[in-house]
Amino acid sequence: MTPRLIGLITIIGFTASAACAEDSDFAVIDTDGSGSLSLTEVQTAAPQVTAEEFITYDVDSSGELSAEEFSVWQEAAKMKAE
Numbered sequence: 001m002t003p004r005l006i007g008l009i010t011i012i013g014f015t016a017s018a019a020c021a022e023d024s025d026f027a028v029i030d031t032d033g034s035g036s037l038s039l040t041e042v043q044t045a046a047p048q049v050t051a052e053e054f055i056t057y058d059v060d061s062s063g064e065l066s067a068e069e070f071s072v073w074q075e076a077a078k079m080k081a082e
């Protein structure tokens with residue numbers, strides 16, 4: 001596989017992941033209603049999300065994503081997809 005093809009596949013994969021996050025509502029993902037998203041909750045909605053990606057946006061290292069952290073993630077995903 002050529003590096004260019006691998007890059008293209010990465011972009012397509014990321015766009016799919018971003019589109020998925022965009023369609024998901026914070027409250028829908030927060031299945032236990034705790035007001036923050038655990039990695040398990042995020043992966044239930046978007047199985048392609050890695051723990052590494054999750055902690056990148058867990059700015060305060062609480063182990064969960066607040067609504068604010070989640071929206072930062074969505075914005076970042078949107079910008080990368082464009």
Ligand SMILES: [Ca+2]
Nearest residue numbers: 030034036037
């Ligand atoms: Ca929760």
